[in-house]
Amino acid sequence: xxxxxxxxxxxxxxxxxxxxxxxxxxxxxxxxxxxxxxxxxxxxxxxxxxxxxxxxxxxxxxxxxxxxxxxxxxxxxxxxxxxxx
Amino acid sequence: xxxxxxxxxxxxxxxxxxxxxxxxxxxxxxxxxxxxxxxxxxxxxxxxxxxxxxxxxxxxxxxxxxxxxxxxxxxxxxxxxxxxxxxxxxxxxxxxxxxxxxxxxxxxxxxxxxxxxxxxxxxxxxxxxxxxxxxxxxxxxxxxxxxxxxxxxxxxxxxxxxxxxxxxxxxxxxxxxxxxxxxxxxx
Numbered sequence: 001x002x003x004x005x006x007x008x009x010x011x012x013x014x015x016x017x018x019x020x021x022x023x024x025x026x027x028x029x030x031x032x033x034x035x036x037x038x039x040x041x042x043x044x045x046x047x048x049x050x051x052x053x054x055x056x057x058x059x060x061x062x063x064x065x066x067x068x069x070x071x072x073x074x075x076x077x078x079x080x081x082x083x084x085x
Numbered sequence: 086x087x088x089x090x091x092x093x094x095x096x097x098x099x100x101x102x103x104x105x106x107x108x109x110x111x112x113x114x115x116x117x118x119x120x121x122x123x124x125x126x127x128x129x130x131x132x133x134x135x136x137x138x139x140x141x142x143x144x145x146x147x148x149x150x151x152x153x154x155x156x157x158x159x160x161x162x163x164x165x166x167x168x169x170x171x172x173x174x175x176x177x178x179x180x181x182x183x184x185x186x187x188x189x190x191x192x193x194x195x196x197x198x199x200x201x202x203x204x205x206x207x208x209x210x211x212x213x214x215x216x217x218x219x220x221x222x223x224x225x226x227x228x229x230x231x232x233x234x235x236x237x238x239x240x241x242x243x244x245x246x247x248x249x250x251x252x253x254x255x256x257x258x259x260x261x262x263x264x265x266x267x268x269x270x271x272x
Contacts (some may be wrong), residue, residue, distance in 0.1 A: 007253040010260075014210070014225035016203035020121035024136055027112045028143035032106060035147065073140060 027071065038074050042081055056082055090112075091211075095156035102150055112159075113143060118226075118246060119160070119204055120167050128171035128198040134178070138170045145170075160204070162269055209259045215251035 019025075027034075041063070044050040054062035063070060070078070072078060089097060089111035097115070100108030122143050124135040145166055155164055162192075210218050220238070223229040236244035 007250070007257060009254055010206060011225050011255055013203040013206040014221055016126055016199055016224075017118040017122050017207050018226050020117040020139060021136075024121075024139050025113060025117045027140060029110045029116065031143060031147045032104075032109055072190065 002008060027073075030071075034074050036075055037068060037070055041068065041070070041078055045078075045082065052082070093157070094159040098150060098153060098156040098159055101147075107148070112146070116160070116163050118207070119200070120163065122200045122203065123164065123167045123197065124171055125202050127168075128175065128193060129196075130171060130174055134174045138167065138174055141170055149244050164201075181252055205263075206256070206260065209263055210256060212259045212263075213252065213255055216248075217255055220245070220254050221256065 041055075045055055051062070051066075054065075055078070059075060059082075061079075064074075087107060087110075089108050090099070092111070093107075097108055097112055101112055117139075120139055121135065123131045124138045125132075130138060137145070142163065146163060153159065210221065213221075220234060223234050223237075229237075231242045231245040234240075234245055240248075
C-alpha cells in the first residue's frame, strides 16, 4: 500500500495545510506595490534634503503628510536605510 | 480560480519576473499555506514570529526571483528559504538546537516531513472536481462544521458526510494513480 493508504491519514494531512491568515496573504500580495513605494521614498529622500530631514524628524508623520501610507515593514526598512546613509 | 491557477511553477515564475501582478498573487496564494505550515507546524513558531517569517520569505522570493536557477524548482527553494528563516527566528530567541533538545528536533523533523507529504496531497487535490476540492478544504483545512458547509454551499447537511467520504476516496485514488505513474516512469 502507499503512504496515503487510509482516508484518516489523508484527513490529517489535509488539516496540516491550513489557510494562512488573510491579512498576511494580502500583505504578501501587495509586496510589489510596497516595494515601489519604498523605492520612490528612498529616491526622493536622497534627492530632497528637506524631505529627508522631515523623515528623520518624524518618519510616519512626514510620510502621511506626503500622502504615503506605507505598512510597518516598509517603515522599518526606510528607517534602516535613512540611518545607514 | 484564475487563469494562472493551473500554470506550472516555471511559467508562473517567468510571469512574475515579467512584473505580472496577477501571477505574483497566484504565487503567494499557491505557497502561502506551505510557508505557514513550515513555520507553525514544522518549527512551532509563535504567531508573531511566524508572521515575520512569512512576510520575510515572500519579500525574499520577490526580490530574489531572478536568482532562481531552475524555475521548476520553486517549491524546494521556498522550503529552503523558509526553513532558514525559521532557524534564524529560533536562534534569535535563544533556542539553538542544544543537545538535550534532540527529542524536540526529531519531532520537528517528523512534522516537516508531514508538511511535505501534505503538500503532495494538496497537489493531488487539485486533480479533483472543484466541488470535491471545496468541500474537503472547508471540512479539513478550514474546520467548518457540516452545518456551515451545508449553508454556504446550499446543499442538504445530511449529505455532507457521504460527500466528504466520496471525495476522500477519489483523492486516495488520485494519489495512488500519481504514485503508480511516478513509479512507472522510474522504471
